[in-house]
Amino acid sequence: MPQAAIEYARSHRDAFLEDYKTLLSIPSVSTLPENEGDVRRTAEWLADALRRLGMTRVELMPASVHPVVYAEYRADSVKPVLLIYGHYDVQPVDPLDEWRSDPFKPEVRGENLYARGASDMKGSMVALLKAIESLKAAGGIPLNLKFLLEGEEEIGSPSLPGFIELHRDLLRADAVLNCDGSIYGPDAPSITYGLRGLAYFEVEVLGPKQDLHSGVFGGSVHNPAQVLCELIAGMHDAEGRVTLPGFYDRVRPLSDEERAVLAQVPHSDESWKAMAGVKVLWGEKGLSTIERIGARPTLEVNGIISGFTGAGAKTVLPAKALAKISMRLVADQDPAAIHGQLCAYMREHAPETVTWDARELSHGHGALMRRDSAPMRAAIKALEETFGVKPFFKREGGSVPVVSMMQQSLGLDSIMLGFALPDDGIHGPNEKQHLPTFFKGIEGYIRFLLNLAEAVVPADSSH
Amino acid sequence: MPQAAIEYARSHRDAFLEDYKTLLSIPSVSTLPENEGDVRRTAEWLADALRRLGMTRVELMPASVHPVVYAEYRADSVKPVLLIYGHYDVQPVDPLDEWRSDPFKPEVRGENLYARGASDMKGSMVALLKAIESLKAAGGIPLNLKFLLEGEEEIGSPSLPGFIELHRDLLRADAVLNCDGSIYGPDAPSITYGLRGLAYFEVEVLGPKQDLHSGVFGGSVHNPAQVLCELIAGMHDAEGRVTLPGFYDRVRPLSDEERAVLAQVPHSDESWKAMAGVKVLWGEKGLSTIERIGARPTLEVNGIISGFTGAGAKTVLPAKALAKISMRLVADQDPAAIHGQLCAYMREHAPETVTWDARELSHGHGALMRRDSAPMRAAIKALEETFGVKPFFKREGGSVPVVSMMQQSLGLDSIMLGFALPDDGIHGPNEKQHLPTFFKGIEGYIRFLLNLAEAVVPADSSH
Numbered sequence: 001m002p003q004a005a006i007e008y009a010r011s012h013r014d015a016f017l018e019d020y021k022t023l024l025s026i027p028s029v030s031t032l033p034e035n036e037g038d039v040r041r042t043a044e045w046l047a048d049a050l051r052r053l054g055m056t057r058v059e060l061m062p063a064s065v066h067p068v069v070y071a072e073y074r075a076d077s078v079k080p081v082l083l084i085y086g087h088y089d090v091q092p093v094d095p096l097d098e099w100r101s102d103p104f105k106p107e108v109r110g111e112n113l114y115a116r117g118a119s120d121m122k123g124s125m126v127a128l129l130k131a132i133e134s135l136k137a138a139g140g141i142p143l144n145l146k147f148l149l150e151g152e153e154e155i156g157s158p159s160l161p162g163f164i165e166l167h168r169d170l171l172r173a174d175a176v177l178n179c180d181g182s183i184y185g186p187d188a189p190s191i192t193y194g195l196r197g198l199a200y201f202e203v204e205v206l207g208p209k210q211d212l213h214s215g216v217f218g219g220s221v222h223n224p225a226q227v228l229c230e231l232i233a234g235m236h237d238a239e240g241r242v243t244l245p246g247f248y249d250r251v252r253p254l255s256d257e258e259r260a261v262l263a264q265v266p267h268s269d270e271s272w273k274a275m276a277g278v279k280v281l282w283g284e285k286g287l288s289t290i291e292r293i294g295a296r297p298t299l300e301v302n303g304i305i306s307g308f309t310g311a312g313a314k315t316v317l318p319a320k321a322l323a324k325i326s327m328r329l330v331a332d333q334d335p336a337a338i339h340g341q342l343c344a345y346m347r348e349h350a351p352e353t354v355t356w357d358a359r360e361l362s363h364g365h366g367a368l369m370r371r372d373s374a375p376m377r378a379a380i381k382a383l384e385e386t387f388g389v390k391p392f393f394k395r396e397g398g399s400v401p402v403v404s405m406m407q408q409s410l411g412l413d414s415i416m417l418g419f420a421l422p423d424d425g426i427h428g429p430n431e432k433q434h435l436p437t438f439f440k441g442i443e444g445y446i447r448f449l450l451n452l453a454e455a456v457v458p459a460d461s462s463h
Numbered sequence: 464m465p466q467a468a469i470e471y472a473r474s475h476r477d478a479f480l481e482d483y484k485t486l487l488s489i490p491s492v493s494t495l496p497e498n499e500g501d502v503r504r505t506a507e508w509l510a511d512a513l514r515r516l517g518m519t520r521v522e523l524m525p526a527s528v529h530p531v532v533y534a535e536y537r538a539d540s541v542k543p544v545l546l547i548y549g550h551y552d553v554q555p556v557d558p559l560d561e562w563r564s565d566p567f568k569p570e571v572r573g574e575n576l577y578a579r580g581a582s583d584m585k586g587s588m589v590a591l592l593k594a595i596e597s598l599k600a601a602g603g604i605p606l607n608l609k610f611l612l613e614g615e616e617e618i619g620s621p622s623l624p625g626f627i628e629l630h631r632d633l634l635r636a637d638a639v640l641n642c643d644g645s646i647y648g649p650d651a652p653s654i655t656y657g658l659r660g661l662a663y664f665e666v667e668v669l670g671p672k673q674d675l676h677s678g679v680f681g682g683s684v685h686n687p688a689q690v691l692c693e694l695i696a697g698m699h700d701a702e703g704r705v706t707l708p709g710f711y712d713r714v715r716p717l718s719d720e721e722r723a724v725l726a727q728v729p730h731s732d733e734s735w736k737a738m739a740g741v742k743v744l745w746g747e748k749g750l751s752t753i754e755r756i757g758a759r760p761t762l763e764v765n766g767i768i769s770g771f772t773g774a775g776a777k778t779v780l781p782a783k784a785l786a787k788i789s790m791r792l793v794a795d796q797d798p799a800a801i802h803g804q805l806c807a808y809m810r811e812h813a814p815e816t817v818t819w820d821a822r823e824l825s826h827g828h829g830a831l832m833r834r835d836s837a838p839m840r841a842a843i844k845a846l847e848e849t850f851g852v853k854p855f856f857k858r859e860g861g862s863v864p865v866v867s868m869m870q871q872s873l874g875l876d877s878i879m880l881g882f883a884l885p886d887d888g889i890h891g892p893n894e895k896q897h898l899p900t901f902f903k904g905i906e907g908y909i910r911f912l913l914n915l916a917e918a919v920v921p922a923d924s925s926h
């Protein structure tokens with residue numbers, strides 16, 4: 001049966017690619033109000049695709065802004081239930097002028113397909129749908145499925161915690177497949193067992209009541225842009241550590257066993273530099289790159305704006321300055337506590353010459369998963385069968401907040417199985433998906449679903 | 464004769480105001496390419512007005528971007544020649560949403576007229592033209608005049624040094640009136656004898672080749688926004704002093720006599736705070752506010768931008784960060800040397816994880832003028848006659864680079880006589896001109912021209 005499904009997949013690559021491009025051409029940017037209709041069209045496109053696959057219950061369920069696409073497939077009650085998570089929204093495209101092709105007109109160049117969302121994460125979502133189509137064509141879908149595809153991931157999944165809590169019975173399952181993942185390289189499969197959380201803030205410093213003439217007032221009024229720079233500068237010490245009070249208190253230390261596991265990641269600082277386009281790496285002293293990005297929390301300035309930023313010279317002393325600042329968190333840091341630490345830092349360091357505000361925009365917990373469960377073994381086997389080499393374990397720097405939500409609400413670890421690559425340029429210009437990896441991904445999903453159907457014994461056959 | 468001219472001025476206030484509003488309604492923003500035609504229309508409007516006043520030679524002379532309006536009036540060769548400087552361009556209007564009325568639809572609210580350029584400096588320019596009209600109607604213009612009105616002041620007067628050097632003979636004069644000035648308060652006339660210079664830069668920090676995902680790369684790649692903040696934070700020490708190497712080396716120290724003169728400025732920190740809209744003032748320790756803004760150099764962040772600055776959350780690690788940074792300079796600082804100091808600071812402090820660039824956008828020297836010259840006495844007398852109180856001397860925080868150019872090329876001090884007020888909000892939203900001060904300004908100019916015609920003996924009657 002795997003072979004028949006895999007042959008179907010191989011002989012339908014052109015058609016699969018066309019469907020993939022169609023999905024990418026809808027600009028489902030969840031953060032921009034002007035794209036609200038496009039986000040909904042994307043949800044409807046997916047619902048139609050799921051109906052064509054024979055799902056027995058397909059519906060758009062309301063959320064804060066953009067709907068959840070829910071679907072079910074009942075194969076056999078003695079087979080396990082797999083809950084599948086994905087998101088169909090994408091990041092904004094700015095800076096647009098740095099894209100070599102239109103972000104919503106997918107273009108193949110070499111082995112890659114370029115478009116916003118190609119890698120994060122329409123590629124893996126389409127790969128999974130095509131794996132299911134291949135299994136159906138080759139004899140049948142081997143287990144029970146539930147789909148939860150959200151449209152608000154890139155705005156911090158504001159509805160998801162409530163949605164999952166509210167629908168705990170509906171979402172009951174034996175395992176979770178989260179397609180929002182990546183492998184280490186085209187020939188280096190990997191399984192992510194750790195994810196960082198996120199706490200995202202807007203920090204604003206307010207000075208004079210309006211922009212002032214910098215000559216008339218310069219030297220007598222504290223410049224809010226300067227103050228914000230000083231506050232941001234103080235958020236790291238000379239060792240690259242974050243200085244917010246208590247920031248590291250709840251960080252789970254790395255065990256020797258886990259450091260050994262992470263040391264097996266075939267990471268090269270040289271290729272990491274090439275991928276980022278920098279000459280020298282940076283970060284907390286005394287830790288490897290893999291440890292810093294996977295197992296340690298960080299603080300980033302995602303954006304900053306103040307005063308005059310057009311072409312030419314304008315001599316203002318700005319009235320205010322704003323920064324977007326986010327922290328990547330690791331288990332067991334609590335995002336709500338981070339907001340308190342940020343405010344404590346601001347209270348301690350902001351001068352009396354200005355006022356300030358630090359607003360939380362979104363947050364999510366980090367997560368660590370068991371490396372020895374039956375679903376995890378099914379995934380490891382599927383990757384080894386597909387790539388011909390054993391996958392290694394890694395922790396990832398990015399955030400997939402739904403993973404910790406599902407741990408907390410449903411008591412289920414997620415299997416992070418997706419086919420993005422680290423150099424796909426997600427969230428930036430010229431995002432791409434490596435097409436050979438996309439096609440291997442379809443085969444990896446076929447094998448995972450078959451392995452899981454065999455390996456997992458349903459906990460409860462009543463769902 | 465003063466009385467007849469002043470009565471004419473008083474009886475024509477409505478008509479004067481209408482002409483003033485017409486001039487303000489042309490958006491002569493010199494820095495924006497889309498306003499190039501408007502800047503030219505403004506020059507033509509002024510040329511027509513000068514022709515109507517009977518100037519004998521009126522022409523638009525080419526400059527880098529926007530023309531110089533040049534005009535002459537020959538009254539009598541035994542009378543002195545006054546060279547008049549003004550600029551007819553204005554600053555951009557952003558942030559537009561903070562204006563209570565359209566910046567190019569002048570609106571009177573209370574005693575003030577609100578429009579971009581109302582105070583800086585179409586108001587004083589119109590006041591002078593109306594003073595000349597009043598003198599002409601009341602018997603004749605009492606001295607020889609030359610006009611140099613530029614359209615590039617708000618972009619740093621790129622053509623002016625060359626223009627003045629090239630036209631040294633044409634511009635020969637016995638005194639210079641620079642209308643780009645202000646008085647201390649509606650009932651507190653003052654004369655500015657010191658101006659700060661300006662050196663304006665764009666500082667850019669470049670990190671990864673493109674925006675990166677802050678989760679994937681955060682903690683391994685140095686964030687250019689964070690680096691730029693750290694560099695800016697280091698540009699001031701805890702005493703509020705600028706840390707660029709050698710920055711204070713050529714600053715002319717304040718003498719006890721001059722500190723005593725400046726102590727007579729009826730300055731109140733309380734009203735300065737109210738004007739700026741801040742609760743606490745700031746600046747270099749150990750100096751009065753008047754000393755800090757007039758006699759000491761400063762460094763300001765005029766703008767900063769990096770990464771994602773729209774609504775919502777985007778988790779990028781930005782590829783680059785840019786700041787507009789300008790220094791207000793005092794005699795005898797050299798703007799070219801400041802560029803060297805900035806680059807030396809950057810070389811010393813920028814980490815090896817990034818590259819950087821510091822480009823000069825514009826610069827101008829500071830200036831100090833004699834307080835005891837005949838033209839200065841003519842101005843002091845005119846203000847005292849108009850306001851009923853003796854004016855005091857002050858040094859100003861802003862920059863009027865043409866003043867030092869005329870000192871250097873023509874050997875002439877400028878009389879800074881203009882009728883802006885410090886709370887006019889120039890360069891910011893809701894710029895305004897206090898109308899009672901505008902009308903007093905017309906009378907002040909009438910008296911200044913008459914006093915000057917009497918007091919100054921022409922150095923050379925051949926021009």
